[in-house]
Amino acid sequence: MAGAGNAIRGSRIGSGPMGEAERGEAAPRQSVTYYCSHDHRSVITFAVEATVPESWDCPRCGLPASLDAENPPPAPRIEPYKTHLAYAKERRSDQEAADILDEAIQTLRSRRKAGDIIF
Helix, strand or coil: CCCCCCCCCCCCCCCCCCCHHHHCCCCCEEEEEEEECCCCEEEEEEECCCCCCCEEECCCCCCEEECCCCCCCCCCCCCCCCCHHHHHHHHCCHHHHHHHHHHHHHHHHHHHHHCCCCC
16 A cells, blocks of 8 residues: 555645746846955845845845945944943033932932931
8 A cells, every 4th residue: 555656645736846837937137246344245136126225234244235345334333231320421410410419318308307208
């Protein structure tokens, strides 16, 4: 029974060779080469009617790539993680911070004198 030779075993309905006749003709294409700063060369295929972008992310390293082989775009500068305190220091001068602190201390002291309970 194992050697019966069933011709459709392992096939699904509609499967078979797909050629140009069944799919239709492919759109005319153009190949465009992009270069990144790590000397990677990426060839991307676009339709002839499509607008070719000036930059493309390199598939190998993820850096930006451009059409100019002599002057590829530099790697983007990665900003270090900033804490909330670092952002606050950027917004306020040392004098402003001291004034805000003095105001908060005065408010706290006035509440204690008034007998307010602070949790």
